[in-house]
Amino acid sequence: MNANVIQRVIQFISKAAGIVLTPDKAYFIDARLSPLLREENLGTIEALLSKVEAGDRRLSARMIDALTTNETFFFRDRTPFDHFRNIIIPELIQRRPAGKTLRIWCAACSSGQEPFSLVMLLDEMKAQLGGRQVEIHASDISESILAKAKSGIFNQFEVQRGLPTKLLLQYFKKDGDNWQISPDVVRRVNFFRHNLLEDPSRLGTFDVVFCRNVLIYFDRPTRAKIFAGIADRLAPDGFMLLGGAESTFGVTDRFTSHPKERMLHIPLPPRKAPVAVPGRAIA
Ligand SMILES: C[S@@+](CC[C@H](N)C(=O)[O-])C[C@H]1O[C@@H](n2cnc3c(N)ncnc32)[C@H](O)[C@@H]1O
Numbered sequence: 001m002n003a004n005v006i007q008r009v010i011q012f013i014s015k016a017a018g019i020v021l022t023p024d025k026a027y028f029i030d031a032r033l034s035p036l037l038r039e040e041n042l043g044t045i046e047a048l049l050s051k052v053e054a055g056d057r058r059l060s061a062r063m064i065d066a067l068t069t070n071e072t073f074f075f076r077d078r079t080p081f082d083h084f085r086n087i088i089i090p091e092l093i094q095r096r097p098a099g100k101t102l103r104i105w106c107a108a109c110s111s112g113q114e115p116f117s118l119v120m121l122l123d124e125m126k127a128q129l130g131g132r133q134v135e136i137h138a139s140d141i142s143e144s145i146l147a148k149a150k151s152g153i154f155n156q157f158e159v160q161r162g163l164p165t166k167l168l169l170q171y172f173k174k175d176g177d178n179w180q181i182s183p184d185v186v187r188r189v190n191f192f193r194h195n196l197l198e199d200p201s202r203l204g205t206f207d208v209v210f211c212r213n214v215l216i217y218f219d220r221p222t223r224a225k226i227f228a229g230i231a232d233r234l235a236p237d238g239f240m241l242l243g244g245a246e247s248t249f250g251v252t253d254r255f256t257s258h259p260k261e262r263m264l265h266i267p268l269p270p271r272k273a274p275v276a277v278p279g280r281a282i283a
Pocket of ligand 1: 018019069070076107108109110114139141142145194195196197211213214
């Protein structure tokens with residue numbers, strides 16, 4: 001693969017999804033795009049790029065699917081789910097009147113393990129919720145991974161990662177070599193396509209946003225823009241959870257840490273731009 005082709009792939013995925021790839025990732029690009037070339041009967045990455053650059057939206061979506069990393073598992077990293085149970089829900093319940101629906105957004109949900117983990121956790125906490133409805137909205141840029149999430153079908157390896165046996169037996173049915181999560185659980189999640197580079201204002205206001213293990217793929221200005229979009233979509237007393245390797249530090253001033261837990265992020269109002277007084281320098 002020559003340097004020009006690598007550069008065109010890098011430009012494509014940066015513009016389409018915000019994902020930063022560097023020229024030393026030639027092996028990665030090749031490994032990810034080769035199956036797509038075979039399936040589409042295209043001889044080279046250059047041939048694929050020509051079609052995509054000419055506006056082939058189907059191939060463009062397939063190329064995004066191929067270049068995104070969908071690694072996820074049930075109750076991933078455990079701690080965010082502990083914070084959800086021990087801090088977020090108790091605080092929200094205290095502040096919200098009984099009839100108020102709570103809204104959660106999983107902003108890069110991959111094959112659904114994160115929102116499905118929340119459904120199972122919320123079932124466990126039902127008595128605490130005092131009859132409050134909880135909506136779970138889950139989005140991803142990749143149509144194919146969303147289709148997998150909506151199918152609710154997981155293989156043996158996937159159900160062995162992070163999912164307690166008790167929950168496997170309670171919520172899943174064996175289906176050949178795979179496991180099918182209860183359709184009831186799938187129905188409780190509103191899956192939809194959303195590119196984090198796009199304005200999220202049409203999505204309404206959320207009490208909790210999980211945006212985990214996706215910002216690591218973006219550069220700092222993109223992360224800052226996404227944080228601002230999430231801060232605008234969060235209730236003033238809402239919460240944001242990030243992946244273990246992700247931080248707001250040095251990227252945005254729209255969040256601060258929860259007083260009880262550094263890794264739990266709470267929104268700050270946007271800082272007002274200083275007003276220029278004629279004839280005076282702005283400090
Ligand atoms: C590594 S997975 C993380 C899944 C889950 N949040 C977790 O922590 O286990 C990252 C997901 O981000 C999605 N993604 C990448 N770029 C995106 C973008 N610009 N907008 C929305 N989703 C994106 C990928 O398709 C992938 O499913």
